[in-house]
Amino acid sequence: MSTHTEDTRRDDSGRSLYERIYGVVQQIPPGRVATYGQVATIVGSGARTIGYAMAALRRRDVPWQRVLNSEGRISRRAHGAEDSRQRELLTAEGVFFDRRGRVDLDAVGWEGPDMDWLDENDCFPAPRPATRR
DNA sequence: CTTTTGACGCGTA
DNA sequence: CTACGCGCCAAAA
Numbered sequence: 001m002s003t004h005t006e007d008t009r010r011d012d013s014g015r016s017l018y019e020r021i022y023g024v025v026q027q028i029p030p031g032r033v034a035t036y037g038q039v040a041t042i043v044g045s046g047a048r049t050i051g052y053a054m055a056a057l058r059r060r061d062v063p064w065q066r067v068l069n070s071e072g073r074i075s076r077r078a079h080g081a082e083d084s085r086q087r088e089l090l091t092a093e094g095v096f097f098d099r100r101g102r103v104d105l106d107a108v109g110w111e112g113p114d115m116d117w118l119d120e121n122d123c124f125p126a127p128r129p130a131t132r133r
Numbered sequence: 134c135t136t137t138t139g140a141c142g143c144g145t146a
Numbered sequence: 147c148t149a150c151g152c153g154c155c156a157a158a159a
Contacts, residue, residue, distance in 0.1 A: 017156075018156085045156090046153080046155055046156095048153095048154060049154075052157075053156085
């Protein structure tokens with residue numbers, strides 16, 4: 001089909017940036033969480049882009065619920081409220097939220113893909129998310 | 134082509 | 147703790 005408005009940003013393996021992002025998120029194991037910034041560093045883009053990709057997500061094979069913000073909280077949606085489903089899904093896989101609605105990134109923060117995976121997928125290492133302050 | 138719109142992060146005050 | 151600014155940038159309008 002000869003369109004000119006479709007996504008044309010591809011890497012060497014023919015994947016769009018969003019597809020690469022989804023590929024990274026799929027590596028996060030159950031019971032662990034990554035941050036938007038962490039995924040961004042891994043794919044080499046800005047943190048907000050990860051949020052856009054999650055918002056645009058239509059596939060069901062991507063564990064989007066495991067991506068939290070740098071505070072270890074569920075980011076608010078455009079409407080202003082948190083997604084209660086995200087918290088349910090994480091709770092169901094054993095991720096504990098404290099009274100302030102935060103998870104302990106030091107305890108459940110994902111360490112990222114191993115070097116081989118990063119290499120094969122043209123990604124970069126990123127620091128494990130940690131509790132700030 | 135331009136403008137708008139965000140599931141972000143971090144420094145500062 | 148809250149509030150604000152600004153860099154970031156793909157996608158849709």
